[in-house]
Amino acid sequence: MDSDRADLLLPLWRALVVFRVITFGFACFGVWVRWDGIVRPYGAVLQLAIMGVWTIVASIGYSRHWGRRNTRFAFVDLVVTVACMYATLLAQPLLDIRAGASVLTSVWVAGPVIALAISRGRDGGLAGAVTVSLALLSLRGLENVSKILANVQLLLVAGLVVGYAATTMRRATVRLREAIAAESAAAERLRLSRSIHDGVLQVLAQVQRRGTAIGGEAVELASLAAEQEVALRSLMASRPVRERQGQIDLCSALLPLATTRVDVVVPAVPVVLPVGVVNELVAAVKEALSNVLKHAGPDARSWVVVEDLGADVLVSVRDDGAGTTQDRLDAARSDGHLGVSQSIRGRITDLGGSVTVRTAPGEGTEWEMTVTR
Numbered sequence: 001m002d003s004d005r006a007d008l009l010l011p012l013w014r015a016l017v018v019f020r021v022i023t024f025g026f027a028c029f030g031v032w033v034r035w036d037g038i039v040r041p042y043g044a045v046l047q048l049a050i051m052g053v054w055t056i057v058a059s060i061g062y063s064r065h066w067g068r069r070n071t072r073f074a075f076v077d078l079v080v081t082v083a084c085m086y087a088t089l090l091a092q093p094l095l096d097i098r099a100g101a102s103v104l105t106s107v108w109v110a111g112p113v114i115a116l117a118i119s120r121g122r123d124g125g126l127a128g129a130v131t132v133s134l135a136l137l138s139l140r141g142l143e144n145v146s147k148i149l150a151n152v153q154l155l156l157v158a159g160l161v162v163g164y165a166a167t168t169m170r171r172a173t174v175r176l177r178e179a180i181a182a183e184s185a186a187a188e189r190l191r192l193s194r195s196i197h198d199g200v201l202q203v204l205a206q207v208q209r210r211g212t213a214i215g216g217e218a219v220e221l222a223s224l225a226a227e228q229e230v231a232l233r234s235l236m237a238s239r240p241v242r243e244r245q246g247q248i249d250l251c252s253a254l255l256p257l258a259t260t261r262v263d264v265v266v267p268a269v270p271v272v273l274p275v276g277v278v279n280e281l282v283a284a285v286k287e288a289l290s291n292v293l294k295h296a297g298p299d300a301r302s303w304v305v306v307e308d309l310g311a312d313v314l315v316s317v318r319d320d321g322a323g324t325t326q327d328r329l330d331a332a333r334s335d336g337h338l339g340v341s342q343s344i345r346g347r348i349t350d351l352g353g354s355v356t357v358r359t360a361p362g363e364g365t366e367w368e369m370t371v372t373r
């Protein structure tokens with residue numbers, strides 16, 4: 001499956017399967033070495049048979065997608081493993097075990113600890129280690145705590161270390177899948193861009209030129225063709241908007257604002273900000289462009305520029321329209337015109353940022369909106 005190919009945890013699961021098989025072999029060897037000291041040998045054989053069957057089941061489960069994705073399987077593994085530990089009582093009386101006889105499961109019991117660490121991270125590994133340790137303590141007795149301390153420490157270390165590694169690899173898997181998806185989307189977008197550029201954009205450009213040359217009603221057709229050409233170019237240059245941990249790319253949100261009269265210039269790399277900040281900045285930019293449409297004149301052009309300054313992000317909206325004076329801006333705010341005072345200044349101020357406006361009659365208007373990361 002494609003998801004498995006991009007799963008960096010897969011080697012850990014395969015290693016767990018090998019660990020299960022090898023440790024079952026160790027348990028069998030331990031029973032063979034201690035055969036003469038086992039009180040009820042038939043109980044040991046029955047215990048090993050149960051362990052062998054479950055080793056096969058667990059190995060199959062952890063080798064399949066359903067076993068790796070279903071955490072309940074790891075918990076079932078833990079329950080069965082603890083039951084196999086208590087099955088030692090079939091071979092040895094409890095008094096003998098507390099007197100020093102071995103628990104016949106040996107290191108095989110670490111299997112579900114590692115499985116929970118891989119599937120649930122540090123907390124899962126810790127929970128599995130504590131459960132197995134308590135089961136071991138109940139068999140050995142409180143008077144033998146010092147004798148099992150080394151085993152408990154190894155279980156805890158295995159659960160914590162494998163859990164931490166699994167969590168790190170899981171995050172890396174997410175990033176890898178995102179990178180693969182982005183690369184695939186970019187490749188597809190590039191392929192479509194070549195097709196569009198060689199066909200649709202050339203036709204639209206020809207319609208625009210011919211319509212303008214013919215004049216009359218054809219001018220409207222040329223204008224529509226120009227708008228569609230800009231829209232297609234913006235689509236080709238757009239980036240997928242992906243929210244990750246409450247943050248998105250500001251550039252991806254601003255690029256769709258490009259039209260025949262609005263140019264959007266952004267850095268080559270994403271400018272990532274919290275979703276709320278991006279939404280407020282986009283709304284402020286839209287209000288600034290709306291003011292250009294209303295007051296700058298029918299032929300005014302606008303430029304939206306994003307600059308990543310490190311600690312700050314600067315978004316400027318500039319037009320080459322009629323412009324105005326600072327006194328008129330202040331008067332409009334005093335008269336209750338909310339476009340400037342609330343939709344632009346208010347939004348940026350609420351974000352803890354600052355707004356600067358430069359304008360003069362005949363020289364257009366430039367808004368500079370700065371927010372701090």
